[in-house]
Amino acid sequence: MGLTNKTAGIILAVIGLSPFSLLFAQQPNSINFAEHVAPIIYDNCVECHRPGSIAPMSLLDYETVRAWGPVIKDRVEKRSMPPYFIDKEVGVQSFEDDRSLSDQEIATIVAWVDSGSPQGDMNYLPPAPQFEDDVAWTLEDDMGRPPDLIIPIPEPFTVPADGPNWWMTFYSDTGLTEDRWIKAFETKPSAEGYPVVHHAVTSMEFPDGGGGFLSEYALGKTADINPPGTGQLIKAGTRLNWNVHYAASPDGLDRTDRTRLALWFLPEGEDPEHELIRSHMADNEDLDLPGGEERIRTDGYEYLDKNIRITAFQPHLHNLGTRQCIEVIYQDNRRQTLSCADWDFGWHIAYNYSEEVQPLIPKGSMIHVTSWFNNSKSNPWAGDSRNWVGFGQRSTDDMSFSWISYYELTDDEYDEAVAERHAGFEVGSDD
Ligand code: HEC
Numbered sequence: 001m002g003l004t005n006k007t008a009g010i011i012l013a014v015i016g017l018s019p020f021s022l023l024f025a026q027q028p029n030s031i032n033f034a035e036h037v038a039p040i041i042y043d044n045c046v047e048c049h050r051p052g053s054i055a056p057m058s059l060l061d062y063e064t065v066r067a068w069g070p071v072i073k074d075r076v077e078k079r080s081m082p083p084y085f086i087d088k089e090v091g092v093q094s095f096e097d098d099r100s101l102s103d104q105e106i107a108t109i110v111a112w113v114d115s116g117s118p119q120g121d122m123n124y125l126p127p128a129p130q131f132e133d134d135v136a137w138t139l140e141d142d143m144g145r146p147p148d149l150i151i152p153i154p155e156p157f158t159v160p161a162d163g164p165n166w167w168m169t170f171y172s173d174t175g176l177t178e179d180r181w182i183k184a185f186e187t188k189p190s191a192e193g194y195p196v197v198h199h200a201v202t203s204m205e206f207p208d209g210g211g212g213f214l215s216e217y218a219l220g221k222t223a224d225i226n227p228p229g230t231g232q233l234i235k236a237g238t239r240l241n242w243n244v245h246y247a248a249s250p251d252g253l254d255r256t257d258r259t260r261l262a263l264w265f266l267p268e269g270e271d272p273e274h275e276l277i278r279s280h281m282a283d284n285e286d287l288d289l290p291g292g293e294e295r296i297r298t299d300g301y302e303y304l305d306k307n308i309r310i311t312a313f314q315p316h317l318h319n320l321g322t323r324q325c326i327e328v329i330y331q332d333n334r335r336q337t338l339s340c341a342d343w344d345f346g347w348h349i350a351y352n353y354s355e356e357v358q359p360l361i362p363k364g365s366m367i368h369v370t371s372w373f374n375n376s377k378s379n380p381w382a383g384d385s386r387n388w389v390g391f392g393q394r395s396t397d398d399m400s401f402s403w404i405s406y407y408e409l410t411d412d413e414y415d416e417a418v419a420e421r422h423a424g425f426e427v428g429s430d431d
Contacts, residue, residue, distance in 0.1 A: 031112045032120025033062050040105050041065060042129050044082050050131065060128055066117040073113040076106050083347040087340040090325075094354040137262050139186045139223050147186070147262035149174065151240055158256045159196045159246045167393060170242040174234070181231030181272055184264040185224060187217030193257020198245040198395070199348075200259050207237040213278055214240070215261060216403070218348035227311045227355065230407055231272035234263070245395075274407035276311070282326075282369035283401040289320055289389040294376040296320075298400050302367040307414035310338070310359040312405035314350040317343050318398040319381040320373040320389060326402055328359070329366040345381050345395070350403070356424065360409070360417050371400040 031037070041049075041059050049059040059065050065072070075081035084100040101109075112118070140146055153170045189197035199218040204211040214232065215224070226232065240261070249255050266272060282300030289296050315324035325340040338359050339351060353359065361367075376385050389398050409417060 030118065031108060031115060032118045033065065033112070034120035034122050034124040036108055036120075037065065037112050038062075039126055040101070040109060042126060044099065044101060044105075046129060047131070048082075062119050062122075066119075069113040069117045073110050076101060076109050079106075080344065083344070083349060085342040085344065085347070085349065086351050087342070091337045091339040092353055092357050092359065094357045096352040096354055137186050137188070137223075139184055139225065139262070139264065142225060143184055143264045145264075148180075148265045149176070149263045150260050151263070152258050152260040153242055153244070156190075156256050156258045157193075157244075157246065158254055159193075159249050161249050161252050161254050164248055165394065166244075166246040168242070168244045168246065170244065172240045172242065174238045174240055176234060176236050176238055178268075179233065179235045180268075181266040181270070182214075182234055182263050183226055183231055183266050185215045186222055186262045187215060187259060188222065188262070189217075189257050189259045192255050193246075193259065195250050196246050196248075196255045197257055197259055198247045199243075200245075200261075201243045202261055203241045203243075204234055205239040205241055206235040207239075208235070210235075211238065215278075216348070217259070224350065226272075226276050227352070227358075227405075229273040230276035230311070231266050232276050232278075247395075274309075276405060276407050278312075278403060278405045280316075280401045281367050281404045283399075284369075284371070285391045285399075287373075287389070287391040287398050287400060289373050289375045289398060291384075291386045291388055292376050294374050294378060296373040296375065298371050298373070300369045300371075300400060302369075304361060304363055304365050304367065307363045307409040307411065308361050308406040309409055309417065310353065310361065310404055310406045312350045312352045312403075313339050313341075314348065314403040314405075315341055315343055315371070316348070316399055316401050316403055317345070317371055317373070318395050319345050319383070320375050320379060320398050321345065321371060321400070322374045322379070323372045324400075324402065325370045326404075327368045327370075328361055329368055330362070331364045335368075350405070352405075356421075360414065360421065362414060367402075367404070369400070369402050373398065 045059050048055040049057060051058050057064060057068065059068070072081070079085070079100060082099045082101065084098060086095065086100070137147055151172050151174055154172050157168060159166065187200055189200070197217070199216065201216045202214045204214050244259065246257070281302040284298045284300035287298060313326055315321070317324060321343040323340065323342050325337060327335055327337045329335050341351060375382055375389055379385070383396055389396070391397060391399060
């Protein structure tokens with residue numbers, strides 16, 4: 001039974017736009033909601049598209065999915081839903097947690113909408129996925145336990161109904177009495193604060209004066225698990241510095257928030273092989289984005305004086321950004337594109353490279369980040385596109401850099417990692 005249905009699905013997907021598809025739609029095994037579309041939606045959409053989650057509508061039932069059909073078709077064809085914007089044509093192609101749809105899943109949805117969105121036999125409908133209570137931490141499942149430490153902002157903060165945007169700095173004591181290595185972290189605004197917390201960046205202030213960037217929360221980016229063999233050090237007595245952007249209340253209600261950061265540690269006494277570092281790279285603060293211009297390019301560079309292994313790439317632009325690419329320029333002037341991703345300001349997505357393809361970059365190389373912006377009417381995020389825009393902290397100003405997660409490699413470790421990589425390919429050593 002499964003085989004016949006699948007075969008019919010594939011055939012229909014291929015001829016989805018032809019005049020015959022309507023004819024096929026009458027057949028019992030034609031693409032339908034219960035058998036073909038619901039499994040895709042349940043696996044890839046309802047985590048966010050369900051009551052109480054962050055998306056505007058629930059996609060759990062046939063009627064709603066059918067009604068949204070044409071919009072769903074448009075979003076999946078453009079690959080703007082699910083939110084995962086890595087360019088499939090250039091650069092490294094293997095990522096952890098890649099939530100994009102396959103070409104075949106997209107073709108199935110398109111063919112279904114084009115053939116009138118038939119419901120099919122609801123006996124075939126898979127059970128709707130069950131979700132944990134919304135107050136739970138989403139990483140609890142992956143980590144197998146509740147967080148080891150939860151640090152809230154020092155006191156609740158209220159965004160008044162008619163208030164403007166706020167950029168707040170808070171400090172919280174972590175209460176840590178010993179040094180620990182962070183394995184994973186998750187940030188959560190309180191339920192009422194959810195619509196107004198646009199970003200929450202934390203950095204650590206060690207008692208000895210050191211410290212640095214710890215985590216970033218932004219819409220679409222809430223949690224991260226550090227790659228195997230790595231951890232971030234947090235020292236006893238660390239004070240947490242919060243930089244929180246509260247947007248104006250969207251619905252005319254006072255909104256009180258108490259954002260919290262949850263940490264999971266490596267077991268006590270277990271040191272990671274490498275300290276994971278997350279930092280800005282190739283910042284360009286000299287932005288010149290003239291009003292009315294649709295395609296503006298900027299470039300930023302970062303010289304590397306250490307060998308590094310890159311574990312993740314996350315573009316950072318604001319409202320006007322449309323796309324970012326990252327490449328390496330080696331000392332012999334060879335250039336290699338690592339990744340390109342389209343940009344939507346509603347989503348801040350870290351693209352975590354699969355371990356076997358994490359870029360290995362020798363010291364002396366340059367990281368080159370290219371960003372594109374659209375300050376014209378065709379960009380729905382542009383405010384008044386007659387205005388010039390430059391660099392700045394507000395969402396209406398812009399920015400251009402990449403968040404890069406990496407760890408340093410000694411020369412020996414670097415050589416070893418390269419040799420291991422080459423051993424995986426049956427090609428000449430020049431590749
Ligand atoms: C990580 C959460 C998330 C996932 C996964 C996700 N969506 Fe969304 N979706 C959103 C949010 C939030 C919005 C509203 C903001 C936006 O459009 O970016 C949205 C908007 C949409 C819209 C436009 C709604 C409108 O008002 O125009 C459609 C259609 C859509 N999603 C379909 C899908 C489909 C189909 C899938 C799965 C194949 C999916 N989404 C997966 C969060 C998600």
